[in-house]
Amino acid sequence: MDLKDLYRDVIVDHNRNPRNFGALHPADAQADGHNPLCGDRLTVYVKLDGDRIADAKFDGAGCAISVASASLLTEAIKGKSRTAVKELFNQVHALLTQQDAQADTARLGKLAALSGVREFPARVKCASLCWHTLNAALDNAPAAPVSTE
Amino acid sequence: MNAQSTAPTRTATRAATASVGDFDVTAVRRDFPILAQQIHGKPLAYLDNAASSQRPQSVIDAISHYYEHDHANVHRGVHTLSQRATDAYEGARDVVRRFIHAKDTKEIIFVRGTTEAINLVAQSFARPQLQPGDEILISGLEHHANIVPWQLVCEQTGAVLKVIPISNAGEVDFAAFETLIGPRTKLLALAHVSNALGTVVPIEKFIAVARRLSVPVLIDGAQAVPHAKVDVQALDCDFYCFSSHKMLGPTGMGVLYGKQSLLERMPPWQGGGDMILTVSFTKTTYNQLPWKFEAGTPHISGAIGLAAAIRYLERIGMERIARIEHELLEYATHQLSALPGLRIIGTAPHKAAVVSFVLDGIHPHDIGTILDTEGVAIRTGHHCAMPVMEFYRIPATARASMSFYNTFEEIDRLVAALEHTRQVLG
Numbered sequence: 001m002d003l004k005d006l007y008r009d010v011i012v013d014h015n016r017n018p019r020n021f022g023a024l025h026p027a028d029a030q031a032d033g034h035n036p037l038c039g040d041r042l043t044v045y046v047k048l049d050g051d052r053i054a055d056a057k058f059d060g061a062g063c064a065i066s067v068a069s070a071s072l073l074t075e076a077i078k079g080k081s082r083t084a085v086k087e088l089f090n091q092v093h094a095l096l097t098q099q100d101a102q103a104d105t106a107r108l109g110k111l112a113a114l115s116g117v118r119e120f121p122a123r124v125k126c127a128s129l130c131w132h133t134l135n136a137a138l139d140n141a142p143a144a145p146v147s148t149e
Numbered sequence: 150m151n152a153q154s155t156a157p158t159r160t161a162t163r164a165a166t167a168s169v170g171d172f173d174v175t176a177v178r179r180d181f182p183i184l185a186q187q188i189h190g191k192p193l194a195y196l197d198n199a200a201s202s203q204r205p206q207s208v209i210d211a212i213s214h215y216y217e218h219d220h221a222n223v224h225r226g227v228h229t230l231s232q233r234a235t236d237a238y239e240g241a242r243d244v245v246r247r248f249i250h251a252k253d254t255k256e257i258i259f260v261r262g263t264t265e266a267i268n269l270v271a272q273s274f275a276r277p278q279l280q281p282g283d284e285i286l287i288s289g290l291e292h293h294a295n296i297v298p299w300q301l302v303c304e305q306t307g308a309v310l311k312v313i314p315i316s317n318a319g320e321v322d323f324a325a326f327e328t329l330i331g332p333r334t335k336l337l338a339l340a341h342v343s344n345a346l347g348t349v350v351p352i353e354k355f356i357a358v359a360r361r362l363s364v365p366v367l368i369d370g371a372q373a374v375p376h377a378k379v380d381v382q383a384l385d386c387d388f389y390c391f392s393s394h395k396m397l398g399p400t401g402m403g404v405l406y407g408k409q410s411l412l413e414r415m416p417p418w419q420g421g422g423d424m425i426l427t428v429s430f431t432k433t434t435y436n437q438l439p440w441k442f443e444a445g446t447p448h449i450s451g452a453i454g455l456a457a458a459i460r461y462l463e464r465i466g467m468e469r470i471a472r473i474e475h476e477l478l479e480y481a482t483h484q485l486s487a488l489p490g491l492r493i494i495g496t497a498p499h500k501a502a503v504v505s506f507v508l509d510g511i512h513p514h515d516i517g518t519i520l521d522t523e524g525v526a527i528r529t530g531h532h533c534a535m536p537v538m539e540f541y542r543i544p545a546t547a548r549a550s551m552s553f554y555n556t557f558e559e560i561d562r563l564v565a566a567l568e569h570t571r572q573v574l575g
Contacts, residue, residue, distance in 0.1 A: 015574070
């Protein structure tokens with residue numbers, strides 16, 4: 001197991017300089033995610049234009065994997081329809097959890113950098129927290145924060 | 150990167166067995182088979198002892214021997230194996246009694262761990278006597294196991310949980326304690342040693358005040374018993390709780406020490422076999438102490454393993470263990486403090502061998518993963534002490550916790566691995 005598979009340059013870069021970092025007010029949808037065991041806490045904000053994601057931002061604090069994953073997420077979903085975002089969620093989920101999943105870089109783009117996470121089972125929840133939080137936001141978030149622990 | 154060869158060349162780096170006299174750490178490490186393994190191609194440096202210690206061969210052998218030769222149910226059969234199992238189980242109770250210097254084996258209740266011991270006292274001792282407005286006093290550095298059972302009993306009775314604040318160094322504020330304890334206080338429940346910060350709480354001072362006001366005292370000794378001599382009579386606390394798995398013994402095993410006069414008055418907290426003398430559908434007579442609190446077939450091999458663990462600790466000597474671990478603590482504190490951007494959380498002058506820390510700009514979870522690839526095992530997270538994390542306004546810490554079988558070289562490897570962490574996350 002190679003550490004460089006987990007902390008790829010893209011991940012390190014997005015952790016150091018997270019994109020779309022900050023609150024979005026007013027947001028059309030938002031939700032909180034919290035993994036108390038490791039201390040990751042983030043909020044995902046979405047602005048909608050009809051069925052499309054017009055803008056997405058996030059804020060909070062967490063480990064390199066959770067911050068980079070959220071940063072990559074906000075970049076990846078902008079301009080996409082809700083259906084396309086759900087498809088992307090499924091692909092990322094497969095990438096993170098299925099040993100034989102092929103990283104379809106053509107469709108995943110930079111998100112393919114997350115493929116090393118599955119070699120580190122304890123860290124899958126870090127990478128997936130923002131995605132589950134986004135799902136909750138788009139499905140009219142429950143009051144309680146989302147958790148992947 | 151080879152952590153050992155790039156260990157920092159600080160002048161203070163020292164040989165593994167320096168200044169611990171006749172203590173041969175290499176020989177001691179041979180007693181712990183689990184330590185002699187590679188993790189991701191690097192020798193294991195196990196620095197997560199506050200979460201759970203490892204077991205010497207003598208403990209593993211005692212458990213195997215019991216299952217290979219002596220197992221049957223206890224306190225029942227007239228046959229030989231049942232007698233052997235009972236002798237071994239009750240013999241273990243006396244080993245524990247002697248180890249913590251309790252008066253009588255009636256005062257040694259075997260439970261699943263510290264958590265269960267505290268819950269037992271909350272439900273069987275506190276709950277029947279608590280009235281709305283009564284107060285239970287704990288401190289700000291408690292493990293969740295010494296918070297939640299009291300919250301539950303407060304919900305059940307209308308009693309109120311009061312918290313003694315801690316200082317920035319991680320010490321329990323004695324002056325605040327003296328103002329908080331009063332006529333409404335029905336119980337004081339304190340950690341002996343903080344698992345998250347390493348603070349050794351001067352419980353003698355707190356107990357003395359509580360005694361004067363006739364407030365019963367429970368001590369959570371999970372982090373204290375493995376690392377220094379504990380004498381429950383000298384402490385004069387009413388209850389003392391600890392876990393076997395943090396002191397070289399099996400998991401799922403622990404001890405509640407309670408003063409006999411209090412235990413006698415407490416109702417059983419679980420019903421079943423072994424805790425009764427006679428049962429009919431109209432009336433059941435409960436068994437004597439300590440069995441009154443041990444419903445069902447107990448963790449027989451757990452007690453036997455715990456006794457073997459105590460014998461091992463006594464062979465090395467608790468005073469020597471305390472001295473060795475203190476040297477490891479001083480060395481780790483010194484070497485870690487020299488790392489740029491590293492802040493130690495918990496800087497009380499009197500600490501057990503626990504160093505909690507945060508690194509600027511690097512989340513503890515990433516530290517834990519990267520250290521693991523270097524063979525260095527530490528704990529990261531909130532350490533079941535979320536109020537402590539909240540006090541320091543941090544989500545988590547990385548925590549290295551040493552046992553007497555650790556070496557200075559392993560601490561050097563921890564430091565080197567932290568330097569590596571910084572390189573990886575740049």
